[in-house]
Amino acid sequence: MDEISGQQLDTAAGLRRLRVQHMRFLALLARLGSLTACAKALHLSQPAVSNLLKDLETAFGVRLVDRDARGGRLSPAGARVLTRVTHSLAWLEAAQQEAGSPDARPTVRVGLMPIVAYSFMPAVVKGLCAQGGPLRLAFVEATVQRLIELLHEGMIDCVIAMLDSARVPSERLADLMVAPLYQDGLAVACATGHPLLAQAPVTHAELLTQVWVLAPQATRTRQVVESSFLGMGLLPPTPLVESGSFHANLALVAQTSMLTVVPSSSVQRYSQAGKVQTLSLAQPFAPSAMNFVTHRDVWETPALQALYQAMALHAKDWPFQEAGHQL
Numbered sequence: 373m374d375e376i377s378g379q380q381l382d383t384a385a386g387l388r389r390l391r392v393q394h395m396r397f398l399a400l401l402a403r404l405g406s407l408t409a410c411a412k413a414l415h416l417s418q419p420a421v422s423n424l425l426k427d428l429e430t431a432f433g434v435r436l437v438d439r440d441a442r443g444g445r446l447s448p449a450g451a452r453v454l455t456r457v458t459h460s461l462a463w464l465e466a467a468q469q470e471a472g473s474p475d476a477r478p479t480v481r482v483g484l485m486p487i488v489a490y491s492f493m494p495a496v497v498k499g500l501c502a503q504g505g506p507l508r509l510a511f512v513e514a515t516v517q518r519l520i521e522l523l524h525e526g527m528i529d530c531v532i533a534m535l536d537s538a539r540v541p542s543e544r545l546a547d548l549m550v551a552p553l554y555q556d557g558l559a560v561a562c563a564t565g566h567p568l569l570a571q572a573p574v575t576h577a578e579l580l581t582q583v584w585v586l587a588p589q590a591t592r593t594r595q596v597v598e599s600s601f602l603g604m605g606l607l608p609p610t611p612l613v614e615s616g617s618f619h620a621n622l623a624l625v626a627q628t629s630m631l632t633v634v635p636s637s638s639v640q641r642y643s644q645a646g647k648v649q650t651l652s653l654a655q656p657f658a659p660s661a662m663n664f665v666t667h668r669d670v671w672e673t674p675a676l677q678a679l680y681q682a683m684a685l686h687a688k689d690w691p692f693q694e695a696g697h698q699l
Contacts, residue, residue, distance in 0.1 A: 390431050395457045397424045401437065402446050402454050428453075458525050478675040479508040483519035483531040485592075487556070487618060488662065491637040492532075495686050496679075506678055516592055520544055523665065530666040530676060532683070534592060549668045551680065554687040557659035558596055559636045560651040563626050572652035576604050579653075583630045585621045586611040597633050600657060622648055633657075 393414070400410050411421040429436050436450035446454060484493065489511055500507060512519070512528055519531045520540050535550065560579065568574050568582070580601075586609070587593040598608040615621050618634040625632045626647040636659075642648045664680050671677075 389427060394424055394428055394431075395460060397421065398428060398436070398446075398450070398454055398457050401425075401444065402451075405445055407444055455524065460526065477506060477508050479510055480530065480675050480679050481510045481512065481528040482679070483512045483514065483522055483528040483533070485516065485519075485533045485662075486513050486616075487635040487638055488532045489513060490619075491635070491641070492554075492662070492683075492686070496682050499682050499686060500679075503682075507675055509679075515590055516540060517590075520548075520665070523548070523667070529670065530664060530679070532662065532664060534660045534662055535665070536660050547668060548665050549671045551664045551684075552661040553664055553683055554662050555659045556662055557636045558593060558633050558657040559639045560631055560633055560653060561622060561625050561639045561642070561648045562631050562651055563629065564646060564649050566629060566631075566649070566651075568631075568651055569649060573654040574651050575654045576601055576606055579631065580606060580609055582609070583628075584609045584611040585613040585615060585624050585630050585632045587618075587621070587633070588614050588616050591616060593633060593635075596657060596660075600655075604655070 397410060397414065400413055401407070404410055404413065407421050407425070408418065410416075411418050414421065416424075425437060432449070432453055434449040435447050436453060437444040438447045482493075493511075497509065500509075512522065514522065516531075516533045516535065517540055519528070519533055521544075522528045523531050524544065532553070534556075535545070560574075562568060568578070571578065586597060589595075589598075601608040612630065613621075613624060615624075618632075618638050621632040621634055622638065622642045624630060626642070631651070636650070639648060639650050643650065664683060666676055
């Protein structure tokens, strides 16, 4: 048997010996940076903790920890392994909670952009209820960047979000499956009777003369707005009010002469009540795809498949649908 084959057998056997405690130890070491501190936290002896590290490094065939005078820190390989370990631990904890639940239905933890929870998901949930409620859903709302991080950490099972202009590094998407659901755009909303309605189509230069309420800079909406103005050689507007709630922004616009930028689907709901209208722009914002995002290695699970199919079915009739496909 050559040396390489022997190493492969050692790592394969090492992987079979790993337990949950090994994974918890690695996550703890990354946080505490000391084998002694890990031993204390895990109520183990120093030799026992050293053996955990030895088991891990044998299983993966690489050095996972760099030792120094201050203790130990994860090597680059250790950091990569920790990413997978963190996800696995979160999934195990979720499985433990679900196994102990009196409800036999599987739970899908869904990360959402706020607009999705308001405008798209109600009809999806209605469709699932018509099927007898085969799933339990847990919604988490956050920025797109944070949702992708939560997905990698195993804290949620899927994400429904727009990925363009979200400043998500490409390497964070490498292990993910992305399926477009529907198209939605951004619109400039104003109160019914606003003077600019009579001047349509409105240029970006004319928009700069107005008072604004905008989403915070960390949000995708604000990033798209700023990129749009900068792309025309104009400084973006400085808002009088910053608010992450499009409900609050539209309510403020309905009562003032301010303008705001919100998803087109949200303006539609408020315009039906006769409170706001959409400004016609000389250069409109390009529509973006709302995507279903999950890990490739869990895509085939029945619960995620059932949720995606329910979403894809509703997306066919979505009023802002332009293009999309199913996997």
